[in-house]
Amino acid sequence: MKSDHFEGKSVLEHLKAARAKGALAAAEIHGSEMPGYLSAAADAARDTAVVLLLLSILLPHETTIFFLVAGGLFLWKIGRSALLGWARLERLHRVIEEERWEIEHARQQEREELAALYQAKGLTGKLLDEVITVMMADDNRLLHIMLEEEMGLALEVYEHPLKQSFGAGVGVIIATALFAGGYFIFSPMIGTALTITIAALTVAKLERNRRIEALIWNLSLVAFVAGVIYFIKEL
Amino acid sequence: MTTPYSFDEFFATNKEETVSPFLTPDSRKWGKYLSVRSALFAGFLLALAFVLSFYSTPASLAFLTAVYFLAGTPALINAIHDISNFEINIDVLMTLAAFLSVVIGSEMEGALLLVLFELSAAMESMVEQKTRSSVLSLHKLSPRVACVIGENGFLYEKALADIAVGTHILVKAGEIIPLDGQVIEGRSYVNLVHLTGESQPSPKTIGDEVHAGAGNLDGTLTISVTRTSGDSTVNRIIKLITQAQDAKPKIEQFLDRFGKYYASTIILLSLSFALALPAFWGLPYFGTEGGVYRALAFLIAASPCALILATPTAYLSALSSCARRGILPKGGIMLDAVSTCTTVAFDKTGTLTTGKLTCTALEQLSGPPLDPTVAIAIAASLERHAVHPIAEALTAFAETKKIQVLPVENFRSIAGYGLEGTVSSSTSSYPAILGQREFIQEKSHVALPPADQMATYLFVKGSLFVFYFTDTLRTNTKKVIADLKKNNLRMVMLTGDHASIAKEVAKKLGIEEVFADLRPEDKLAKVTELSTEAPLVMVGDGINDAPALARATVGISMGKIGSATAVDASDIIFIHDDISLLGWLYKKAHQTRRILKENLALALGVILFATTPALLGWVPLWAAVILHEGGTVLVGLNSLRLLKK
Numbered sequence: 092m093k094s095d096h097f098e099g100k101s102v103l104e105h106l107k108a109a110r111a112k113g114a115l116a117a118a119e120i121h122g123s124e125m126p127g128y129l130s131a132a133a134d135a136a137r138d139t140a141v142v143l144l145l146l147s148i149l150l151p152h153e154t155t156i157f158f159l160v161a162g163g164l165f166l167w168k169i170g171r172s173a174l175l176g177w178a179r180l181e182r183l184h185r186v187i188e189e190e191r192w193e194i195e196h197a198r199q200q201e202r203e204e205l206a207a208l209y210q211a212k213g214l215t216g217k218l219l220d221e222v223i224t225v226m227m228a229d230d231n232r233l234l235h236i237m238l239e240e241e242m243g244l245a246l247e248v249y250e251h252p253l254k255q256s257f258g259a260g261v262g263v264i265i266a267t268a269l270f271a272g273g274y275f276i277f278s279p280m281i282g283t284a285l286t287i288t289i290a291a292l293t294v295a296k297l298e299r300n301r302r303i304e305a306l307i308w309n310l311s312l313v314a315f316v317a318g319v320i321y322f323i324k325e326l
Numbered sequence: 327m328t329t330p331y332s333f334d335e336f337f338a339t340n341k342e343e344t345v346s347p348f349l350t351p352d353s354r355k356w357g358k359y360l361s362v363r364s365a366l367f368a369g370f371l372l373a374l375a376f377v378l379s380f381y382s383t384p385a386s387l388a389f390l391t392a393v394y395f396l397a398g399t400p401a402l403i404n405a406i407h408d409i410s411n412f413e414i415n416i417d418v419l420m421t422l423a424a425f426l427s428v429v430i431g432s433e434m435e436g437a438l439l440l441v442l443f444e445l446s447a448a449m450e451s452m453v454e455q456k457t458r459s460s461v462l463s464l465h466k467l468s469p470r471v472a473c474v475i476g477e478n479g480f481l482y483e484k485a486l487a488d489i490a491v492g493t494h495i496l497v498k499a500g501e502i503i504p505l506d507g508q509v510i511e512g513r514s515y516v517n518l519v520h521l522t523g524e525s526q527p528s529p530k531t532i533g534d535e536v537h538a539g540a541g542n543l544d545g546t547l548t549i550s551v552t553r554t555s556g557d558s559t560v561n562r563i564i565k566l567i568t569q570a571q572d573a574k575p576k577i578e579q580f581l582d583r584f585g586k587y588y589a590s591t592i593i594l595l596s597l598s599f600a601l602a603l604p605a606f607w608g609l610p611y612f613g614t615e616g617g618v619y620r621a622l623a624f625l626i627a628a629s630p631c632a633l634i635l636a637t638p639t640a641y642l643s644a645l646s647s648c649a650r651r652g653i654l655p656k657g658g659i660m661l662d663a664v665s666t667c668t669t670v671a672f673d674k675t676g677t678l679t680t681g682k683l684t685c686t687a688l689e690q691l692s693g694p695p696l697d698p699t700v701a702i703a704i705a706a707s708l709e710r711h712a713v714h715p716i717a718e719a720l721t722a723f724a725e726t727k728k729i730q731v732l733p734v735e736n737f738r739s740i741a742g743y744g745l746e747g748t749v750s751s752s753t754s755s756y757p758a759i760l761g762q763r764e765f766i767q768e769k770s771h772v773a774l775p776p777a778d779q780m781a782t783y784l785f786v787k788g789s790l791f792v793f794y795f796t797d798t799l800r801t802n803t804k805k806v807i808a809d810l811k812k813n814n815l816r817m818v819m820l821t822g823d824h825a826s827i828a829k830e831v832a833k834k835l836g837i838e839e840v841f842a843d844l845r846p847e848d849k850l851a852k853v854t855e856l857s858t859e860a861p862l863v864m865v866g867d868g869i870n871d872a873p874a875l876a877r878a879t880v881g882i883s884m885g886k887i888g889s890a891t892a893v894d895a896s897d898i899i900f901i902h903d904d905i906s907l908l909g910w911l912y913k914k915a916h917q918t919r920r921i922l923k924e925n926l927a928l929a930l931g932v933i934l935f936a937t938t939p940a941l942l943g944w945v946p947l948w949a950a951v952i953l954h955e956g957g958t959v960l961v962g963l964n965s966l967r968l969l970k971k
Contacts, residue, residue, distance in 0.1 A: 183348045184341045191337070198488070221482075228471045228483040231333055238347075246347045251356035 128250050128258030133290035135168040135262030140286035143270045147279040148321050161267040165260060172259035176252025190237050194230055208240050287313050361448035368396040369441045390437050397440035419589035423629035426622050472504040486555035493551045503540045507549035514545030529762055596625040620941055627936040632957040636925035639965035644918040647969055652901040653911055660897040663880045664915035666861045673866035674821035674831055679797030683715045685723035686796050693789035699729055701791045705784050707731040708745045708760045716782055719795055758786040779827055802906040807835050809909045820849050822870055849874040867892050921968055925961045932957030
């Protein structure tokens, strides 16, 4: 069945498009693998560590510059992380408003969407009708279901943008402190490696990825970047 | 198991992030009072910048940059929105003045302007958020689904929006009636206190109309729906509240209009001076003696810092004083409105009275004489097993008379009718029935005259008793009315109760004008009529008062006893239900208005005094700035006088 609500698509095509819309609304182009304050902290720490390491290669004795740049990164990372978080929240809130409008004004189409979703899960006939009737009975519950099932969005899982930005700030501070420790005691490489190790392991744990692989890849990438810049400088 | 997220609050608060469904419950608190916290933090940074300006200019400027970022960015966004809507108002002028002050080297003053401006806007939005929730409590009261009776008697839940007129729904004891309808089966007592103000539960049986939002107390009712959800009583009340809030006269509207003209005029004048001074008086365009410099100085001197502070500081001080007394006005503007009112309209139940029933007397109507003490003991013993307001009043009556309740056998509660059982004492046993007039008439076969006040009947061993009930008057209410009358205020009572009961209460309190038997829409119509004659304060507590509270010039509700809807729809809340504070509030409102006028005169005076010399170049810029800021300080100090209790 096709209608204006489905914009000329079939119910299943419409559901696919809705999933894509939900994924877009929830995404955050943050440079990190997952949203959240721990992830933001790990991401900011890695960026700070790499920038400071490159500065120590290019300007090995300009200590003041290192800390000024770290200060700048601190403010930038906090602000940027919060802005990205708020942008995501705005998109998600818009999606929820649109879905509510559809529930209130296009009930028959919402019923068809629900039927298609639950048919795909194996329900048919009278049972399907009864399930749909129960779901349609409560608009609050229906909105919840449509957000999760149709759009693929999860409720109550995101951190407040400020909490996330707080994490980013802490990440910059940790990276700067480790860099400073390495710089003044052994070598800037030690501090950077420590930061990369902590950040990579944290993210791998959050994502349940293989930790050893993640750690080695991250350290290798930093070594590669630092090596290229060092040798180009020596040209 | 956790409660499912309810989207109602999210939409009622216009998608506030503090209730966002996507944020974790723990992290939502990060967004609480964000604009106020941001403005206060900007203020703290400004103070640091000011202190550092005596030691290190770069350090001071670094902090000022942060102030401009925190307080300036939101102001800039708002100003751009206003300009894109072809609206030149005080917001635009303030933002322009603050940012142009950087150009002429007065960045500290510009930052101060921005911080104060943001703080005032943040507080305004906090008040607005509170009022936005007014309809939320009504939505909570209204169920989302109804239990529909299908063709084969099969019961299933259905969304109210999908239920058509004529559908049969089942409402069990303890549930809220979801839709307006007519009873087609069953009998029950229905609690209408939030809809009509009536304390006494109303019996409903086949053929009776029942309204959405009423509580079904003790029986199961089958109802044929007569109105769809969009048309139900609760929804009509929601619409009435919204309409009344929109129709309310607002002083802010005047200030906005004034601000728009003021801002446009000042900007146009500054532009004209920048061009005209060099053209007609031979001044250079640029440099410290140039036309552009003087025009900017004029713009900053004319920026209405003191003018903008004049109102919020006076209101904040007055509000703080009120809060210490247990009065919570939703915005200082309400105090201003109170001072203009010449009529006070009171709801009866819950406002002038406590809303709790008291048994005042009993009388034997017929049958063999029976000791009244025994009658009270029997009635209290039966009512001990019930939950009505009347049951509470009767058991309390027995307690005050120190009459002990007795054991009851064969107790039966007949929903919507009354109670029956056998009460046993050490010497005898009494088969008794207790309840409403029709029930007793049917059981006793004795014709009973209708009572002109709240009553319940007891029939025991051929003896017939009637117990009378009344609302309990609040203490000090009579004195409050007398004090208010001394200020030449007109006193009116508006109630959903019967005329006879209302007049009796009004007589006791010295209120001459009484309007009784009013439904919510009648109350709203009466308040609208009275408000047209003169500004009106409405004092109430029930949901039925909510539209009238919203429509009145000022609505005052009782915080403890008041329904959440009435509290939300009102402008001022008496947190401790202490109606004796009405006189104090009236005086404080007049004092606030007086100080507000002084502030406005002072602020305008300073602007006039500072702008002209700045323009003519008679006074150096720093002196103009000091005059301007001095006016601001004076306005603030004058406002602090309102803090006194």
